[in-house]
Amino acid sequence: MLPVIFGLSGTTLTADERDFFKACKPAGFILFARNVDHPTQLRALTDELRALTGREQLPILIDQEGGRIARLTPPNWRNWPSAAALAQAPDMARATERVRCNYEALGLELAAMGITVTCAPVLDIPQPDAHDIIGDRAFASEPERAAALGRACLDGLHLAGVEGVIKHIPGHGRAQSDSHESLPRVDASEDALQWDCQPFADLASASMAMTAHVVYEAWDREHCASVSALVIREQIREHIGFQGLLISDDLDMKALAGDIPSRAAAVLHAGCDIALNCWGRLDDMHGIAERVPGMADEAARRLEAATQRCNIVPDSPALAARIDALIARRDALQ
Numbered sequence: 001m002l003p004v005i006f007g008l009s010g011t012t013l014t015a016d017e018r019d020f021f022k023a024c025k026p027a028g029f030i031l032f033a034r035n036v037d038h039p040t041q042l043r044a045l046t047d048e049l050r051a052l053t054g055r056e057q058l059p060i061l062i063d064q065e066g067g068r069i070a071r072l073t074p075p076n077w078r079n080w081p082s083a084a085a086l087a088q089a090p091d092m093a094r095a096t097e098r099v100r101c102n103y104e105a106l107g108l109e110l111a112a113m114g115i116t117v118t119c120a121p122v123l124d125i126p127q128p129d130a131h132d133i134i135g136d137r138a139f140a141s142e143p144e145r146a147a148a149l150g151r152a153c154l155d156g157l158h159l160a161g162v163e164g165v166i167k168h169i170p171g172h173g174r175a176q177s178d179s180h181e182s183l184p185r186v187d188a189s190e191d192a193l194q195w196d197c198q199p200f201a202d203l204a205s206a207s208m209a210m211t212a213h214v215v216y217e218a219w220d221r222e223h224c225a226s227v228s229a230l231v232i233r234e235q236i237r238e239h240i241g242f243q244g245l246l247i248s249d250d251l252d253m254k255a256l257a258g259d260i261p262s263r264a265a266a267v268l269h270a271g272c273d274i275a276l277n278c279w280g281r282l283d284d285m286h287g288i289a290e291r292v293p294g295m296a297d298e299a300a301r302r303l304e305a306a307t308q309r310c311n312i313v314p315d316s317p318a319l320a321a322r323i324d325a326l327i328a329r330r331d332a333l334q
Contacts, residue, residue, distance in 0.1 A: 003295040007280040028059035046114025057307045061117040084136035094333045099152040105326035107160025116310035121153040123199040124173040133178040147202035161311030168212035171196030179213040179255035204241040207306035213255035232271035245302040261287035273299035
């Protein structure tokens with residue numbers, strides 16, 4: 001198996017994509033707005049990916065956080081609130097239940113489409129002077145609250161048979177720039193960085209995490225976390241204690257240097273279990289397949305453990321009614 005999650009070019013697989021994916025056996029796939037048209041098309045696409053790979057527990061990912069980060073949108077799918085909006089409630093108990101209900105409902109909508117993983121929750125702690133790339137994608141500006149609501153998000157997704165991905169480990173909240181556009185450098189103290197790590201440490205038992213393309217000068221002045229063996233080993237694995245499946249953020253982001261195959265090799269060499277290649281360019285995918293080794297045994301075990309509870313469901317009026325009931329409960333808790 002190739003330790004890469006690939007994107008697709010469109011709403012259906014091309015003949016070249018089918019041949020390539022059969023040959024290279026990627027770890028999974030990630031979908032974007034360009035890959036979705038309507039529910040029947042999307043479920044057919046995810047069913048084909050499972051049939052093509054012969055893996056019922058195939059991880060099919062999507063960025064469906066809610067708010068401004070949503071790949072499935074109205075009119076064919078529901079509109080989901082941002083993490084910050086969900087956190088607004090009279091007390092913590094209500095906020096926690098609002099988040100759980102929301103992500104159980106969201107997860108059921110994904111499971112009906114054959115999608116088994118959503119890249120949420122965002123556990124970053126946004127700072128007032130930071131770039132707004134995180135902003136309302138985060139649940140809270142206090143680590144304890146962010147962790148509690150992040151856990152409720154994961155709990156809701158698990159009830160729906162969908163896995164979550166905590167991100168962007170070890171923390172993107174202090175970044176002064178958007179890592180999609182440039183490489184952020186954070187010069188905060190060790191104590192400040194450990195404060196940012198707290199939500200990730202509290203949820204270290206999560207099955208999946210996504211790295212941050214951010215340089216933390218107190219830890220490694222030369223490399224961003226995704227390509228830093230030092231940060232991955234000493235901070236993510238040892239200090240935070242995360243032992244689950246570690247996925248890089250997207251290789252196409254401008255924070256990284258070099259060609260795409262070199263970036264894939266770099267994140268894997270640093271200690272990521274899987275490289276994430278989102279944009280569905282076949283030339284890049286071929287280059288990655290030629291450059292990187294097969295998946296390590298430990299990474300394969302982590303992947304199997306992370307996807308064992310994933311469960312797709314048939315779309316039906318009964319499922320829609322269950323989703324609507326969860327949304328009604330969520331909204332009653334405001």
